[in-house]
Amino acid sequence: MRPKRLQTNTNRRHSITSWIEVQTTVSAYVRSLILDFHDSEDVIQNIALVFADKFEQLDSSRDLIPWVLKVARYEVANYFRTQNREKKFFDEKAMHRIEHAYQSIHPEADDVKAALHECIQKLRGRPRETLKLRYFKEMGIGDISRQLGISKNAVYIMLCRVREALAKCVKRKTNSQWMTS
Amino acid sequence: MTDSQKLIHLYLENQLSAEQAREFQTRIKEDDAFVRLFAQYGLLNSCIRNEFAENDVQASLSRYAVMQCEPSTPGDTGQTASNPILSSEEPDPGRIREIESYAKRELEKFLAEQDKAARVDQDTRRPFITVDWKAALEALAQRLDRTLAMIGRMAVAASIVIAVLLVVGIGVDYVLSMQVVATLDDSSHAVWRVPPQETQLRRGSMALEQGYAQLTFKRGAQVLIQAPCTFELQSINKMALEDGSMTANVPSQAVGFRVQTPWATVVDYGTEFGLSTGQTNGAEVHVFKGKVSVGDATSSQVATKGQAAIVDQAGHIGLKSLGDRPNLFVRDMPETGSCFGIPGKRLDLADVVGGGNGFGTGEPGRALDPTRDYANFTFRGTILRRPFNQGIFRAASGFIGIEQSPFIDGIFVPDSGEQSTTISSTGLVFQDCPNTHGTYYDGIVCGAVFDDQHVHTGRLAGHSYETPEQPSIGVSANVGLTFDLDSIRESMSDCSISRFRAHCGISETLADLHEKNVYAQVKVTFWVLVDGRIEYSRELGTDPFESDPIDIALNPGDRFLTLITTTPQENLYCWSMFAEPALELERRHR
Numbered sequence: 001m002r003p004k005r006l007q008t009n010t011n012r013r014h015s016i017t018s019w020i021e022v023q024t025t026v027s028a029y030v031r032s033l034i035l036d037f038h039d040s041e042d043v044i045q046n047i048a049l050v051f052a053d054k055f056e057q058l059d060s061s062r063d064l065i066p067w068v069l070k071v072a073r074y075e076v077a078n079y080f081r082t083q084n085r086e087k088k089f090f091d092e093k094a095m096h097r098i099e100h101a102y103q104s105i106h107p108e109a110d111d112v113k114a115a116l117h118e119c120i121q122k123l124r125g126r127p128r129e130t131l132k133l134r135y136f137k138e139m140g141i142g143d144i145s146r147q148l149g150i151s152k153n154a155v156y157i158m159l160c161r162v163r164e165a166l167a168k169c170v171k172r173k174t175n176s177q178w179m180t181s
Numbered sequence: 182m183t184d185s186q187k188l189i190h191l192y193l194e195n196q197l198s199a200e201q202a203r204e205f206q207t208r209i210k211e212d213d214a215f216v217r218l219f220a221q222y223g224l225l226n227s228c229i230r231n232e233f234a235e236n237d238v239q240a241s242l243s244r245y246a247v248m249q250c251e252p253s254t255p256g257d258t259g260q261t262a263s264n265p266i267l268s269s270e271e272p273d274p275g276r277i278r279e280i281e282s283y284a285k286r287e288l289e290k291f292l293a294e295q296d297k298a299a300r301v302d303q304d305t306r307r308p309f310i311t312v313d314w315k316a317a318l319e320a321l322a323q324r325l326d327r328t329l330a331m332i333g334r335m336a337v338a339a340s341i342v343i344a345v346l347l348v349v350g351i352g353v354d355y356v357l358s359m360q361v362v363a364t365l366d367d368s369s370h371a372v373w374r375v376p377p378q379e380t381q382l383r384r385g386s387m388a389l390e391q392g393y394a395q396l397t398f399k400r401g402a403q404v405l406i407q408a409p410c411t412f413e414l415q416s417i418n419k420m421a422l423e424d425g426s427m428t429a430n431v432p433s434q435a436v437g438f439r440v441q442t443p444w445a446t447v448v449d450y451g452t453e454f455g456l457s458t459g460q461t462n463g464a465e466v467h468v469f470k471g472k473v474s475v476g477d478a479t480s481s482q483v484a485t486k487g488q489a490a491i492v493d494q495a496g497h498i499g500l501k502s503l504g505d506r507p508n509l510f511v512r513d514m515p516e517t518g519s520c521f522g523i524p525g526k527r528l529d530l531a532d533v534v535g536g537g538n539g540f541g542t543g544e545p546g547r548a549l550d551p552t553r554d555y556a557n558f559t560f561r562g563t564i565l566r567r568p569f570n571q572g573i574f575r576a577a578s579g580f581i582g583i584e585q586s587p588f589i590d591g592i593f594v595p596d597s598g599e600q601s602t603t604i605s606s607t608g609l610v611f612q613d614c615p616n617t618h619g620t621y622y623d624g625i626v627c628g629a630v631f632d633d634q635h636v637h638t639g640r641l642a643g644h645s646y647e648t649p650e651q652p653s654i655g656v657s658a659n660v661g662l663t664f665d666l667d668s669i670r671e672s673m674s675d676c677s678i679s680r681f682r683a684h685c686g687i688s689e690t691l692a693d694l695h696e697k698n699v700y701a702q703v704k705v706t707f708w709v710l711v712d713g714r715i716e717y718s719r720e721l722g723t724d725p726f727e728s729d730p731i732d733i734a735l736n737p738g739d740r741f742l743t744l745i746t747t748t749p750q751e752n753l754y755c756w757s758m759f760a761e762p763a764l765e766l767e768r769r770h771r
Contacts, residue, residue: 024228032223035195037230038400042416082437082448089202094209101220109224116228136233141194160190164182167225 019051022068024109029102033076037138046075065106069099111174119169127162185215189222362417367514368394370523386413390768391525395514401435407511408525409675409768424675426457428510445492448474455510462671464492467503508542515541521650530762531652533588535627548624549592582606590663594621595745605663605741609713617747622657629655629758639688639758641728646760654762658705658755661745678735680765681742686721686728688756705757708745
């Protein structure tokens with residue numbers, strides 16, 4: 001066995017651009033299963049490494065997203081194993097369905113990302129501050145309520161409302177069937 | 182808000198009640214619309230996170246752009262006072278498109294360069310070549326900076342530049358490399374290839390050339406790095422060890438701490454373990470507490486407390502008992518000045534005699550005895566368990582291999598009597614061995630300790646060798662000891678051994694305890710052999726007391742270093758010592 005090396009061939013350029021194509025969806029998949037942002041970052045990075053490592057072996061005619069989501073599923077399962085969780089929140093069937101759902105929304109992912117980028121610029125004041133504490137400072141509801149001096153429930157409602165507002169804005173901009181239950 | 186939406190928000194905030202959780206799980210499995218909605222909110226959630234993470238990046242990039250802002254090149258006029266990137270004016274859409282397309286071309290160029298660099302790297306066979314995303318981003322930012330200055334110095338907001346970067350697709354997940362992943366808590370005799378500028382450490386590679394460094398990862402894992410060591414911080418709970426040695430202490434919140442090596446990945450389950458690896462010699466994991474898994478995606482083994490997992494060059498993983506392995510790992514940061522051996526700089530051979538790795542893991546007073554491999558010997562205590570001081574001169578019994586320490590090939594009693602004196606496991610012979618009584622008095626002791634009237638440490642040239650930072654080897658004639666330099670080199674794959682240094686002589690404490698007529702005739706010849714060649718030999722006496730420095734250059738091909746003491750008389754009062762016996766280390770430059 002030779003010491004392991006990550007891929008260094010000329011394929012790399014393609015590998016990077018291909019990763020960029022899938023990373024929005026993969027990141028979303030991982031973050032919806034691993035809610036801790038730090039931990040999910042770790043797992044996403046692992047997936048990127050596997051991606052870079054295995055990319056050259058891939059049949060170029062194959063669709064990337066099912067493959068990379070499978071890699072992601074494996075890495076997420078790995079993560080939960082190291083956490084010594086007694087019981088998994090999602091069983092195999094649920095994991096399969098979630099994976100499939102991300103596969104089907106993948107074509108919209110980049111548009112959603114771009115739309116959200118614009119929508120989020122419009123946010124001001126307390127809503128923005130709350131989002132920042134949650135998504136940038138990575139604080140939980142309890143910490144945010146202490147920081148802002150409002151009840152936990154108020155924080156929760158604020159986060160729901162902001163996300164709903166952003167969802168509406170994205171829906172309007174992408175002009176799609178997005179976010180309808 | 183519908184019930185579905187409410188459930189999803191609760192899930193995202195980890196606020197589901199047990200009942201709601203069951204409903205959530207059921208609907209994921211049975212309701213197609215719900216699982217799709219879940220994925221959509223997941224995407225939204227993830228994109229929000231990206232937006233805020235990017236803001237952080239944006240701030241650091243703006244600082245970066247200021248630092249990188251170069252004076253105008255000839256032909257470019259003016260334009261140093263106001264940096265176009267940092268201007269807050271809104272740019273017009275046409276120009277943004279222009280910048281975008283330019284940025285795309287620049288990215289293409291940049292990636293082409295990366296390809297080229299990768300090919301060069303491949304030739305030198307450097308492992309762990311990962312895409313250095315931080316460098317990639319910085320290089321791209323720098324290039325864009327110049328580019329933008331060139332294409333008309335348009336006013337453009339920082340956010341647009343960042344947007345362009347993201348359009349061309351430097352992934353935000355990589356951009357998070359700007360995050361601090363660990364802190365540098367402490368170091369001892371540390372010499373870095375590139376010294377860290379601050380104690381907050383970001384993702385990236387580091388190389389410790391000498392000494393020790395202690396890091397705490399953000400998730401809580403504490404790591405003690407022993408030089409020479411090349412490693413990479415990968416995240417708040419993950420690192421790669423390219424070569425070198427480390428120990429890790431992993432509290433419960435950091436369970437899952439992961440160390441990649443070129444041979445296997447070590448995943449921790451809440452424990453304390455030591456790990457060493459290199460480019461040529463596989464990997465070895467010693468578990469002091471708890472358990473770890475060692476392996477890769479296809480196969481792995483779990484090693485528990487008291488076990489060593491050894492990954493060979495073929496990738497096979499074997500488990501052994503720690504009892505059979507030497508003390509390879511320094512588990513606690515030594516206090517500055519408390520150690521003679523300094524990783525990457527100087528290896529203490531007295532510590533090796535004491536069963537250690539040459540950096541303070543050995544036991545002072547531990548002895549190598551030519552009749553029994555090891556014997557207990559209390560350094561400062563009054564009880565000497567080894568029955569050596571009974572006037573019995575023991576006879577030689579040939580070359581004795583020392584299994585317990587990979588660094589010591591073996592020991593022997595030199596004598597040119599009926600048989601030649603073998604000095605190595607490979608059968609090297611001490612050709613010029615003088616005639617001796619073929620007996621010895623003491624074993625070979627970590628710490629030159631003599632027991633006559635009272636237990637005391639030896640003294641040479643007025644200097645008493647009694648603390649860990651002034652070690653010595655006690656070698657009452659006639660004994661010999663051979664170190665295996667190849668094994669020592671293997672334990673620190675990026676270091677070469679340049680010299681052997683020591684002071685030798687007979688302890689002056691003889692004069693404190695005895696009349697001159699008792700010891701005046703004592704003479705001992707000190708020998709140093711390299712692969713059987715005599716590199717040093719000198720007879721030293723006690724009237725007056727003589728001591729002598731030894732300084733021998735060693736080459737990469739030298740395997741066996743042999744220290745010998747002989748005396749022509751009966752071996753009474755041959756209180757011989759090699760003081761501060763050191764292998765000088767040098768970083769091997771590839």
